Amino acid sequence: MDYNKVFWLLILQFLIIVCSSGIRLIQEYIDKHTEIKIDYNIQKIISNKTSSVPLAYFDMPEFYDHLNRIQGSVGNRFLAPIKNSFQIGQATIRLISYLAFLLTIHWSLLLLSVAAAIPLFIIQKKYGKRRFLLLYNQTPKAREGQYITSLLTNRESAKEIRLFQLGGYLLDRWSKTYFENARESLRLLRRNQMSNLGLEMFSGLLLTCSAGIIVWFTRSSTVRIGDFVVISQAVQGTQTSINQISSLVAQIYEESLYIQDFYKFIQFKVPILERSSQSEYPFPTPLQSGITFDNVAFRYTGSFTDSISEINFFIRAGEKIAIVGENGSGKTTLIKCLMGLYPVSSGRIYFDGINIEEIKEQDLRKNITVVFQDFMRYSFSVRDNIAFGNVERYGDIEEIKKVASKTGVDKFVKHFSKGYDTYLGKYLINGEDLSGGQWQKIALARLLFRGGEVIILDEPTASLDPRAEIELFKQFHTLTKDKTTIFISHRMAAAKMADRILVMKEGRLVEIGTHKELMENGQEYYRLYQLQSHWYSDNNISQQEVIGWMK
Structure with a gap:
């Protein structure tokens, strides 16, 4: 027997087994590597889709x-x-x-x-x-x-x-x-x-x-x-x-x-909820004339009735507007239409005569800033929570500290060992818990850091008592002195600080005017104010105090 030949055949068999195993392992690695890359790209596509679709999709x-x-x-x-x-x-x-x-x-x-x-x-x-x-x-x-x-x-x-x-x-x-x-x-x-x-x-x-x-x-x-x-x-x-x-x-x-x-x-696309693809105009900066609502109506997909209808008004550039009404009267829906988050079902919204549908979406988002009632409380650092208002200026720590000082955030952040790098909440790490009022100051700082031509405060004070709410609106009024500002509430006292008040009821604009004019009219605003008058007396808020704050 030729043992030398047998030996080399055994060596060849061993090499074949090793190569076969090696190829199998390499294939498994390549498969897993490819799967991870595909998974990343697909998840990125999904996230891009969900972050760019109209807000109304999330009501479906x-x-x-x-x-x-x-x-x-x-x-x-x-x-x-x-x-x-x-x-x-x-x-x-x-x-x-x-x-x-x-x-x-x-x-x-x-x-x-x-x-x-x-x-x-x-x-x-x-x-x-x-x-x-x-x-x-x-x-x-x-x-x-x-x-x-x-x-x-x-x-x-x-x-x-x-x-x-x-x-x-x-x-x-x-x-x-x-x-x-x-x-x-x-x-x-x-x-x-x-x-x-x-x-x-x-x-x-x-x-x-x-x-x-x-x-x-x-x-x-x-x-x-x-x-x-x-x-x-x-x-x-x-x-x-x-x-x-x-x-x-x-x-x-x-x-x-x-x-x-x-x-x-x-x-996935619902044509009536999509913005026009012909958006080509920049947002008019600074706003010269104002904002016009021309017979605006909006209806949620699948609904048989309009959430808001026949809305007509004009806001002058730099004017301070309050929108009031009972819960469910359409205040927030109106604001979401103003921001372009909900495309109107009929009618038009204009900024300095430019149809909102023709304004570039990125410009619209950049120039209309809002704090909602259910504003986000990010489980990240104080710095993140403020800088998320404008991530393009994330590294501008001096501006972050400046808006924190204006809104009172610095008063409690200075007691944190890590300052603006302190994480908030307990979800990710053992961070600092904030009170509702402190979170509202954070949200207000984020709004100011964002900037923009039109600034909106949409009932973020629903959990506050009337005195605290008026104090926050007073601060908001001061901080947005040169901006077109809108604040929304179902409480009437804070509305006194506005140049004009819009009164909503069952999806319609039923009154518009100053506090004095609306009280003299004795209609919906007067009724709501009278219903809530005990709140202000119970909290020792006098008419003179509100007038003083207005000044």
Whole structure:
């Protein structure tokens, strides 16, 4: 025996094994690396979409459902068809060799081997589509379950859940939703498994028929027992390759449904809510004439009534306006239309005679600044919370400190060991907790850091008592001395500081004038003021104090 030759053959075998393992590991790394990159890019596309769509989309449950469906393992869904295509190629090469061999034996063996592929593909495709439709239909219930989970694990909701002892009820409600979805998934899986069992039986029958034909060959020809084993393995290998190809093609079809759903989300558009693509004018800076509402109306998608309608008024540049009215009167909706967050259903809004639809969206965002009632409390540093007003000037710490001084933020920040680098809240790290009033000062500082031609304060003081609210509006009035400013409240006393007052009721502008004029008219404003007069006496706020603040 040539031991030297055997030795080199063993070395070659070892090298083949090592190379095979190395290639497999490299392929796994490349696959994972590619999946991560795809996942990053897809998530970035989704985030760009959600951050750029009209705000009105977030009032549409179907938009949330669609967003929920396309999140999670997105990169793997995009990569799977490519990986499956390579596996189909490998299986096809094996299949061709098997088929060529069987064709030299007898055409019936080839036919029996191929026959199982057709029902397998049909069943796999059918249940692939059903799995997608199940996910599609379960999305609303799944979102409810996720929402309940967030309530049970969220710091903001923890106090009230304990106060009202809601933990048990919410947990039971989550369990009901969870098991309802689980039962539907298991029902589909059970049906799929029964179909697969039928396919296995059918494949087994075909394999048995093939074995019978081969046995017949052994009796009627010179086929030996060794040939019988080879032919049987070829038949089984053919069926395995065909079944693998059918399954992979069905998987590609199923993944394509998810990918199509992703592209539908990216292309998701409600024409009546989209801004005109002809926006080309810069925002008029500084504002010379003012803001005009010309018979403006807005209706939420799916609603049968207008939230605001027949709104007509003019705000002079530099004027201080208060918008008042009861909750639900349309004040915030009007402001969102003014900001271009909601495209008006009818009518026009003009800035110095330029239609809002023709103003560049970026310019519009830059020049209209607002603090909403539900303003954000970012779990980042004090510096971040203020600088987020204008991230292009993030490094301007002197301006950050300047607006902090104007709004009173510096009075409590100076007691923090890390100053403006102190994190707020307990969500990310063990940071500093702020009171409601301190958070409002932070929000006001963010507004001032943003700047802009039109500045709006939209009921961020709803949780404050009337005295604190008036003091905040007084500060706001002073800080925005040279700006066109609008402050919104359902309380009347603070409105006295405005040059004019707009009174909203049931989505309509019912009165406009100064405090004195509206009180003399004795209509809606007078009624609201009289209803709230006890607030000011209870808090020892005198008429003389308000007049003094106005001065």
